[in-house]
Amino acid sequence: MSVLVEKANLSLKYMAHYNEVKELLFEGSSEVINAARKKAFQDFVLQGIPTRKNEKYKYTNLHPKFLPDYNFVHQRKNNTVDTKTVFNCDVPQLGNKPTLIFNGWFDENSNQSKEFPEGIILCSLEKIAHDNPKLLQKYYAQIANTATDPLVALNTAFAKDGYFIYIPKNLIVEKPIQLINFLHANNSTFVTQRNIIVIESGASAKLILCDHTLNLNQYLNNSVTEIFVGENASLDYYNLQNQHNKTTSINSIFIQQERDSVVTTHTTTLHGGLIRNNLKIVMNGENAVANMFGMAFIDKKQHVDNSTQVIHVKPHCESNQVYKNVLGDESTGAFSGQIHVVRDAQKTNAFQRNNNLLLTDQATMQTKPQLIIDADDVKCSHGATVGQIDQEAMFYLRSRGIDEDKARMMMMNAFAHEVVQEIKVELLRDRIDGLVEKRLNGEVARCHECAYNCEC
Amino acid sequence: MLSIKNLYASVEGQEILKGINLEIKPGEVHAIMGPNGSGKSTLANVLAGKEEYEITAGEVFFQSENLLEKSPENRAKDGLFLGFQYPVEIPGVPMANFIKTAVNEHRKHRGEKELTAGEFLKLMRAKMELVEMKTKLTNRSVNEGFSGGEKKKNEIFQMAMLEPKLAILDETDSGLDIDALKTVANGVNALKSPETSSIIITHYQRLLDYIVPDFVHVLYHGKIVKSAGKELALELEEKGYDWIKKENGN
Numbered sequence: 001m002s003v004l005v006e007k008a009n010l011s012l013k014y015m016a017h018y019n020e021v022k023e024l025l026f027e028g029s030s031e032v033i034n035a036a037r038k039k040a041f042q043d044f045v046l047q048g049i050p051t052r053k054n055e056k057y058k059y060t061n062l063h064p065k066f067l068p069d070y071n072f073v074h075q076r077k078n079n080t081v082d083t084k085t086v087f088n089c090d091v092p093q094l095g096n097k098p099t100l101i102f103n104g105w106f107d108e109n110s111n112q113s114k115e116f117p118e119g120i121i122l123c124s125l126e127k128i129a130h131d132n133p134k135l136l137q138k139y140y141a142q143i144a145n146t147a148t149d150p151l152v153a154l155n156t157a158f159a160k161d162g163y164f165i166y167i168p169k170n171l172i173v174e175k176p177i178q179l180i181n182f183l184h185a186n187n188s189t190f191v192t193q194r195n196i197i198v199i200e201s202g203a204s205a206k207l208i209l210c211d212h213t214l215n216l217n218q219y220l221n222n223s224v225t226e227i228f229v230g231e232n233a234s235l236d237y238y239n240l241q242n243q244h245n246k247t248t249s250i251n252s253i254f255i256q257q258e259r260d261s262v263v264t265t266h267t268t269t270l271h272g273g274l275i276r277n278n279l280k281i282v283m284n285g286e287n288a289v290a291n292m293f294g295m296a297f298i299d300k301k302q303h304v305d306n307s308t309q310v311i312h313v314k315p316h317c318e319s320n321q322v323y324k325n326v327l328g329d330e331s332t333g334a335f336s337g338q339i340h341v342v343r344d345a346q347k348t349n350a351f352q353r354n355n356n357l358l359l360t361d362q363a364t365m366q367t368k369p370q371l372i373i374d375a376d377d378v379k380c381s382h383g384a385t386v387g388q389i390d391q392e393a394m395f396y397l398r399s400r401g402i403d404e405d406k407a408r409m410m411m412m413n414a415f416a417h418e419v420v421q422e423i424k425v426e427l428l429r430d431r432i433d434g435l436v437e438k439r440l441n442g443e444v445a446r447c448h449e450c451a452y453n454c455e456c
Numbered sequence: 457m458l459s460i461k462n463l464y465a466s467v468e469g470q471e472i473l474k475g476i477n478l479e480i481k482p483g484e485v486h487a488i489m490g491p492n493g494s495g496k497s498t499l500a501n502v503l504a505g506k507e508e509y510e511i512t513a514g515e516v517f518f519q520s521e522n523l524l525e526k527s528p529e530n531r532a533k534d535g536l537f538l539g540f541q542y543p544v545e546i547p548g549v550p551m552a553n554f555i556k557t558a559v560n561e562h563r564k565h566r567g568e569k570e571l572t573a574g575e576f577l578k579l580m581r582a583k584m585e586l587v588e589m590k591t592k593l594t595n596r597s598v599n600e601g602f603s604g605g606e607k608k609k610n611e612i613f614q615m616a617m618l619e620p621k622l623a624i625l626d627e628t629d630s631g632l633d634i635d636a637l638k639t640v641a642n643g644v645n646a647l648k649s650p651e652t653s654s655i656i657i658t659h660y661q662r663l664l665d666y667i668v669p670d671f672v673h674v675l676y677h678g679k680i681v682k683s684a685g686k687e688l689a690l691e692l693e694e695k696g697y698d699w700i701k702k703e704n705g706n
Binding site: 390391392393395396397399401402403404406407410411413414415416417418 | 558
């Protein structure tokens with residue numbers, strides 16, 4: 001069988017599965033979700049699972065990860081995990097207890113929404129589809145385009161649940177909302193999660209998302225999140241990726257910002273087998289600011305690919321991107337960042353930087369900045385570096401009696417510091433700082449209680 | 457304290473040190489002067505253990521132990537200190553964390569307990585006062601954003617914290633105004649004792665007005681071509697290096 005046929009067959013496998021479970025998918029889902037489902041499936045059929053011939057997936061080979069015969073979770077299952085004993089996030093001072101999500105399904109039992117000010121909605125996608133389909137319709141599948149992205153199409157075709165967050169007009173939510181994604185099943189599992197965040201005008205919220213695995217089964221998680229940030233609204237979105245190394249995680253985030261809004265995204269990747277983070281931000285109003293930070297600390301055969309796209313549609317907006325990777329052993333990484341300034345988006349400030357530290361000769365990094373500028377009065381810059389630890393600085397530290405390993409640790413921490421300090425929630429920053437240090441020390445960096453059952 | 461015997465060193469195949477001999481006893485201050493490119497900084501870096509230099513011949517004993525086979529960190533912990541000519545900026549490494557780690561590594565080496573946070577702060581304050589260091593160190597990275605003078609003072613501060621047996625100060629005076637120069641010299645003098653020694657590498661005599669050397673050596677073309685008392689420094693200041701160059705065939 002030729003490679004081409006094999007690849008086509010791989011996509012066929014997922015198409016066949018869709019047809020097999022079609023009734024299950026449509027059953028119990030709201031019309032809003034099902035309407036998008038039909039078109040999404042057709043879009044997936046047209047595109048298939050992306051190969052490396054697809055420019056966007058040149059540096060990330062998804063095919064081996066889609067080959068296994070996964071189980072799917074198309075129906076809500078009773079959660080078999082005792083959340084009280086399994087997991088107790090030991091950063092409780094963050095504000096409230098975390099709300100949990102299992103295999104893409106929002107766990108209403110752990111829902112902490114009542115801890116937040118009246119008016120906010122924090123619930124499952126399924127629930128909002130039932131309670132307020134009109135609200136969902138306004139946002140669902142509006143900015144995550146199935147026609148141009150096969151993985152979004154696949155997600156939309158299989159979507160059943162995920163989280164829905166709605167912050168009403170002018171409400172400032174001080175305490176961070178913490179959500180924890182758990183992968184926990186009895187066998188290899190394919191997870192689809194679909195989320196929506198809406199920050200109405202003048203409102204503000206901070207979201208902390210932690211991704212964990214609770215056992216060593218193989219997982220593929222394909223999630224899509226659509227985020228709408230209204231006029232003069234703000235959102236801080238923190239994501240800690242800490243799943244075991246047999247996990248494939250594809251996260252596609254789409255953000256639309258209106259005028260005067262401020263969005264900060266911050267992703268920390270510690271463990272995980274293959275991780276692909278897609279982040280697209282559309283600056284849809286003047287004076288909006290987007291800050292995008294990412295850092296990954298990987299080793300063994302881990303692969304991390306961050307792919308960003310910022311579209312400056314309106315003038316006077318600013319976007320900043322800083323992505324840093326520390327790669328050890330035979331790990332591989334990729335970064336591709338596109339900045340698109342459309343005509344008339346004058347006075348745009350758009351900056352992008354990607355710095356990488358290679359700790360071994362076997363580790364590799366691909367970095368690809370891309371600027372498309374159709375306006376003439378803009379400030380844009382991009383820079384990428386791939387290098388080793390500064391030997392002059394190493395000598396300075398060692399000449400003060402600090403041994404080589406410790407000095408190297410200090411240098412790696414220093415490299416990460418710039419991105420770590422961008423975490424504005426102090427307790428989270430301290431926690432991630434500690435995890436990063438552990439990770440750089442060659443230890444498995446897992447949250448204390450999450451050590452349960454997981455030999456990451 | 458330190459005994460250098462017929463030391464040859466090269467970098468990238470180019471020979472820089474060509475047979476250095478030097479004996480330093482406890483309590484002595486030695487000044488090493490010489491024109492640019494004569495090998496002064498190379499000597500300092502070789503003694504501190506910088507890896508890019510290749511030792512092609514000779515030996516060095518520090519407190520009767522073979523220095524050259526030790527790592528830079530072990531040399532430091534044995535009591536050797538290099539004050540850098542160009543202290544590097546290390547963004548992201550907090551100054552306090554850096555110096556605390558260094559102090560505790562020294563203490564561990566001597567079989568002493570690590571300092572508690574309180575003890576460390578107390579020590580740091582005292583030493584900062586000693587070297588008249590006014591730079592706020594909390595929340596700052598090693599040397600980052602420090603002025604030229606602050607960087608040099610920071611070297612002396614680190615020296616004060618680590619209390620070395622032998623301090624090698626590589627052009628600590630260059631780029632300093634006269635007030636900063638005095639402060640640095642005061643710091644060095646305050647740390648002087650009958651058990652400790654120092655090597656002052658400098659281009660100019662003026663530092664030696666404040667730190668009075670017992671011996672002055674002239675390094676030229678990788679060799680010590682002249683050694684005498686402190687009066688040699690004055691002679692060099694007056695006549696420059698041309699006569700040395702002539703005496704040694706350019």
